[in-house]
Amino acid sequence: MGNDVFEITVNFIKMVVIFLMMVQLVPLLVWVERRACAYMQNRFGPNRVGPLGLTQLLADAVKFITKEEFAPGNGNKFMFYAAPVIALIPATLALNAIPLSIPINVASFEWLGHTWGPYIFKFQGYDFNIGIVFVLAVSSLAAYSLLLAGYGSANKFAMYGALRASAQTISYELAMGLSLVGILLLFNTFSFSEIVTAQSGPLSFYFFGKVITVASVPNWGIIYQPVGAVLLMAAMFAETNRLPFDLPEAEGELVAGYHTEYGGIKMNMFYIGEYGHMLVASALMVIFYFGGCTIYPWLTPDTVNAWFANYGGTTASILTAFVLFAVMMAKILFFLWFFVWVRWTLPRFRYDQLMDLGWKTMLPWALGNTIVTAVVIFIMRTKW
Amino acid sequence: MSQLVPVFVLSIFVVVFGIIIEIVANICSTAGKKTSTKLESYECGLPSDQSGPTRIPIKFYLTAILFILFDIEIIFMYPWALTYGDFISSGLGAYILGSMGFFLLVFIFGLFWEVKSKALEWE
Amino acid sequence: MPSTEVFLKIGLNHYLFLSAILFSFGMIAVLMRKNVIVMLMGIELMLNAVNLSFIAFAKELGNLNGQIMVFFVMTIAAAEAGVGLALAVSVYKKYKELNIRSFEQLRG
Amino acid sequence: MLMEAIGFYAIALFLIFFAFKTISSANPIHCACYLVLTMIGLAGVFYQLEAQFIAGVQMIVYAGAVMVLFVMVLMLFDIKTELRAFSRGLISGFLKIFSAAILAGFALGAATNSIGIVDEGPPKVMSTNVTRDLSILLYTKYLYAFEALGVMLLVVAVGVVCVSRIKGGTHAKH
Numbered sequence: 001m002g003n004d005v006f007e008i009t010v011n012f013i014k015m016v017v018i019f020l021m022m023v024q025l026v027p028l029l030v031w032v033e034r035r036a037c038a039y040m041q042n043r044f045g046p047n048r049v050g051p052l053g054l055t056q057l058l059a060d061a062v063k064f065i066t067k068e069e070f071a072p073g074n075g076n077k078f079m080f081y082a083a084p085v086i087a088l089i090p091a092t093l094a095l096n097a098i099p100l101s102i103p104i105n106v107a108s109f110e111w112l113g114h115t116w117g118p119y120i121f122k123f124q125g126y127d128f129n130i131g132i133v134f135v136l137a138v139s140s141l142a143a144y145s146l147l148l149a150g151y152g153s154a155n156k157f158a159m160y161g162a163l164r165a166s167a168q169t170i171s172y173e174l175a176m177g178l179s180l181v182g183i184l185l186l187f188n189t190f191s192f193s194e195i196v197t198a199q200s201g202p203l204s205f206y207f208f209g210k211v212i213t214v215a216s217v218p219n220w221g222i223i224y225q226p227v228g229a230v231l232l233m234a235a236m237f238a239e240t241n242r243l244p245f246d247l248p249e250a251e252g253e254l255v256a257g258y259h260t261e262y263g264g265i266k267m268n269m270f271y272i273g274e275y276g277h278m279l280v281a282s283a284l285m286v287i288f289y290f291g292g293c294t295i296y297p298w299l300t301p302d303t304v305n306a307w308f309a310n311y312g313g314t315t316a317s318i319l320t321a322f323v324l325f326a327v328m329m330a331k332i333l334f335f336l337w338f339f340v341w342v343r344w345t346l347p348r349f350r351y352d353q354l355m356d357l358g359w360k361t362m363l364p365w366a367l368g369n370t371i372v373t374a375v376v377i378f379i380m381r382t383k384w
Numbered sequence: 385m386s387q388l389v390p391v392f393v394l395s396i397f398v399v400v401f402g403i404i405i406e407i408v409a410n411i412c413s414t415a416g417k418k419t420s421t422k423l424e425s426y427e428c429g430l431p432s433d434q435s436g437p438t439r440i441p442i443k444f445y446l447t448a449i450l451f452i453l454f455d456i457e458i459i460f461m462y463p464w465a466l467t468y469g470d471f472i473s474s475g476l477g478a479y480i481l482g483s484m485g486f487f488l489l490v491f492i493f494g495l496f497w498e499v500k501s502k503a504l505e506w507e
Numbered sequence: 508m509p510s511t512e513v514f515l516k517i518g519l520n521h522y523l524f525l526s527a528i529l530f531s532f533g534m535i536a537v538l539m540r541k542n543v544i545v546m547l548m549g550i551e552l553m554l555n556a557v558n559l560s561f562i563a564f565a566k567e568l569g570n571l572n573g574q575i576m577v578f579f580v581m582t583i584a585a586a587e588a589g590v591g592l593a594l595a596v597s598v599y600k601k602y603k604e605l606n607i608r609s610f611e612q613l614r615g
Numbered sequence: 616m617l618m619e620a621i622g623f624y625a626i627a628l629f630l631i632f633f634a635f636k637t638i639s640s641a642n643p644i645h646c647a648c649y650l651v652l653t654m655i656g657l658a659g660v661f662y663q664l665e666a667q668f669i670a671g672v673q674m675i676v677y678a679g680a681v682m683v684l685f686v687m688v689l690m691l692f693d694i695k696t697e698l699r700a701f702s703r704g705l706i707s708g709f710l711k712i713f714s715a716a717i718l719a720g721f722a723l724g725a726a727t728n729s730i731g732i733v734d735e736g737p738p739k740v741m742s743t744n745v746t747r748d749l750s751i752l753l754y755t756k757y758l759y760a761f762e763a764l765g766v767m768l769l770v771v772a773v774g775v776v777c778v779s780r781i782k783g784g785t786h787a788k789h
Contacts, residue, residue: 001389015394019401069413085402092398093391126390130746133462133671137658140679144651147686151644159690163444170451170683177458184465190746265409269402352505355447359504363454363495370461371488374468378481381472388622388662445596445691446779448684449589453772455680456582457765459672463750470751483758487765494769503776515620520726522664525627527722529634529653534722535715536638544689545643548650551681552634555657558673566664569741571749574666575757581676582764586771588681592688593778599692 006116015125018100019092022276026268027057029275029336036337037344067264072153079152084262084269087145091276093138096125098283099192101293101325102301106314122193123321131192132180136173139239139280143169145273146258153261162258164351165241171358172238172245175231178366182228182373183221183288195221196292200300209383218296222289227369229289231362233338236281238358240274242339244346245354282335286328293328446503457491522563529556543598547591554584622663630656647685654678668746 002008031046031053038045046053072080101123108118128134143166150162187195203217205224222229238245262270286292294300304323308316349357464484471480498504529552536549558577565573602612630653637649654677661670742748753761 001393011390012393015390016397019394019398065409066413067409069410081406085399085406088398088402089395092394096390096394125394126387128387128667129744130667130671133668133675137671137674137679140675141655143679143683144648144686147683147690148648151686151690163687163690166683166687167444167447170680171447173679174451174454174458177455178461181458181461181465184462185468188466188469190462190466264413265405269405355504359495360499364492367488367492367495374481374484377468378472378477381469382475382477388659392659445592445684445688446775448680448687449593449775450772452585452589452676452680452684453768453775456585456676457768459675460761460765463668463746463753467747467750467754470747471754480754483754483762486762490762490765490769494772497769497773498776501776503779515616517619517623521623521627522660523726524723525630525660527726528631528719531715531719531722532631532634532638534718538714538718539711540638542643544685545638545646548637548646548685551650551677552637552653555654555677559657559660562661562664562666562669565666566741571742571745571752574669574745574749575753577666577669578672578753579760579764581672582768585676585681586768588684589775590771590778592684593775596688596691597778597781 002119004116007119007121010119010121011125014121015096018096018125022092022095022279023272025279026272026275027060029278029340030060030271031057032337033340033343036340040344064265064268070261070263072155072261074154076152076154079148080261081152081266083145083149083152084266084273086148087142087270087273088276090138090142090145091273091280094135094280095276095283097128097131097134097138097192098280098287099124099127099196099292100283100328101321104314104317104321106317107312109314123325124192127191127193129191132184132190135280135284136177136180139277140170140173142239142273142277145270149262149270150258153258155261158258158260161260165258168238168241168245168354168358171355172235172362175358175362175366176235176239178363178370179228179231179235180288181370182225182366185370185373185377186221186224192287192292196287196294199291200294200296202296206380208380216297218291218294220289220291225289225369225373227365228373229285231366231369232288233281233285234362236278236285237339237342238354240277240281240339242274242278242343244342244348246348278336278339279332282332282339285335286331290331293324295327299324299327450498450503454491454495457487457494460487519563519567523560526556526560526563529553529559543595544592547588547595550591551584551588554580626656626659626663630660644686644689647682647689650685651678651682654682665741665745668749 001011034056035045035053046056049056049059099122103120103122106119106121108115110116146162146165146169150159150165183195184190187198189195189198199219199221201219202213202215203219203223204211204213206212217223301320301324304320305316307323308319311319461484464480468480471477533549533551533553533556536552537546540546540549558580561573561577561580565571565577633649633652633656637646637653640646640649655674658670658673658678661673
């Protein structure tokens with residue numbers, strides 16, 4: 001975590017801040033969702049409590065805290081209470097592995113009578129050179145919180161909903177895994193930061209052995225992999241049980257699926273897990289297909305650095321990191337809005353249509369995308 | 385080892401955070417009477433006739449098994465995709481594409497057979 | 508009392524001991540548990556212990572053949588778990604309880 | 616050096632505790648949950664042994680897929696918690712413990728005798744990028760095994776569907 005006290009504390013604070021960012025996202029997104037749904041059905045969303053209904057979030061939080069604490073009689077108490085806590089872990093671990101901006105390099109400085117050496121703080125919780133495999137491994141643990149919730153509440157509808165939800169999650173994990181193969185073929189690396197640096201330059205690709213560079217167009221992944229982007233987005237909708245894939249929670253006889261018996265703050269923790277997964281999904285979309293924290297001609301690390309050239313070295317690099325962080329957050333918020341937007345436009349799938357879509361359409365499409373990408377890259381990159 | 389310490393520290397922090405939230409909610413929640421009807425599992429008001437989980441269609445396990453098998457085939461593709469550029473630049477492009485082509489052929493045939501044999505049919 | 512250096516310098520044989528302990532736990536589960544599915548878990552535990560010793564030797568000898576072997580052992584272990592559970596499900600459907608004794612009646 | 620030892624012993628105790636709980640808890644679903652934690656601990660040990668990609672694959676394949684199948688199957692049957700993990704009985708209990716002790720002795724004996732096998736030469740350094748060399752090795756030297764495994768997975772997929780489709784099976788055509 002770092003070799004001296006200052007670095008360790010900064011790294012720890014960084015992780016905690018990213019976790020709290022995810023936790024704070026829930027009330028914000030719930031508010032956005034209720035307002036947007038109201039706007040789409042041309043009625044007013046929550047606007048009684050405070051300006052534009054913003055303090056509705058506080059009212060909800062208080063309501064969640066003071067709800068009656070309840071656990072079903074013959075259920076397994078430990079699993080019933082453990083399931084919401086387990087729901088938080090996968091989303092946080094995945095979110096901390098994704099770089100939100102360029103690293104900050106801090107020159108050595110004098111403080112409290114001790115010179116603290118030069119540091120490089122990465123704008124993420126931790127950096128693994130097997131970034132993609134780590135995120136896939138951690139997000140595959142999400143099925144356990146559903147299963148434990150279903151088993152812990154000893155309610156046969158909850159159990160049935162949990163089984164359906166986890167069957168859906170794992171079958172769409174296949175399509176997600178395959179659409180990542182297309183990206184790997186293109187960038188040939190697992191680590192996120194190398195993918196982002198590869199996308200921050202001008203559009204340059206091999207054309208029958210020669211390299212062609214198009215000056216003004218950014219080198220984003222969406223240009224090479226449009227089908228992969230659509231597949232990853234659809235798989236992410238199913239992964240987070242969002243509409244139009246939220247069947248396990250919303251069927252007539254399933255009441256509310258695996259969190260039927262939950263109420264109050266425990267239900268809220270499931271929402272934190274779900275919105276956390278949505279944040280990870282939009283962050284992955286932005287990192288793979290929309291160039292991470294850079295927009296080539298205007299907002300690349302060196303052009304933004306030039307804006308703050310007259311400040312000192314450290315402050316300049318901090319400012320550029322935060323400007324690019326704002327760019328990244330803007331892109332992520334667009335995709336979060338896309339999640340909310342789709343929720344109130346598309347109808348829900350039937351369960352067999354949902355599983356057929358996962359196995360019989362998305363998996364073959366992802367395979368086709370992988371094969372076509374491999375063949376095209378082979379033709380383009382070998383020196384004929 | 386030092387690379388994994390942040391992951392352990394973060395997961396411990398999240399678990400402690402979750403437990404603290406549940407304790408806080410437990411303390412300041414209004415204490416309702418634990419009547420027997422309230423403790424029964426929620427079935428929209430109908431008195432639940434069986435106790436605990438009952439007959440649930442078993443066809444979920446087939447999806448889970450097929451998921452494992454196809455997941456492993458996808459994981460075999462990750463090292464291929466990782467070193468695809470190196471193989472092409474070192475002139476072995478046709479070799480790696482051919483070998484992976486056979487593997488993908490087997491994968492596609494397996495998937496095609498699963499679809500055709502209606503193993504994944506949900507009535 | 509041998510110098511504490513033996514315990515502190517983590518070498519190959521520390522990992523071998525850990526793998527041996529996990530292997531014996533898995534073997535005990537397979538030999539002594541009645542429930543079929545817990546026996547399958549014991550088999551998974553044994554295979555993982557073997558993977559651990561493969562990787563410990565791969566690090567010690569510095570070549571990657573151990574890790575390739577782990578890759579293949581994982582594939583076969585997962586396929587085996589799948590088939591084992593498919594059999595356990597069909598036995599459960601017929602005999603309504605999961606005891607290893609009922610596997611003797613399987614014919615064909 | 617001390618930090619490395621602390622790290623190793625922490626994960627080793629974590630693994631041994633949960634492996635023991637896996638085999639000794641009565642309710643099979645608790646066994647499955649403890650085994651999931653053991654798998655995750657093992658992925659940590661693999662990462663410690665500079666096998667980063669294998670640690671990721673271990674998490675995806677075992678902790679994320681195989682154990683989900685175990686928990687799902689256990690949840691599908693309404694498993695009655697067994698009275699006791701191991702059936703008590705004076706003689707059978709003694710025989711069980713005696714055979715377990717002998718087995719553990721064999722395993723530990725094998726481990727201790729294998730210390731001398733590897734010559735204590737200078738510690739051989741692993742390659743810089745383990746994942747890349749692993750994949751190149753996989754597709755050049757072990758290509759045949761890789762293709763054979765692809766065919767094996769196909770055979771298993773077809774086999775499992777057929778097993779579930781026999782007369783008494785779950786998906787039997789009636």
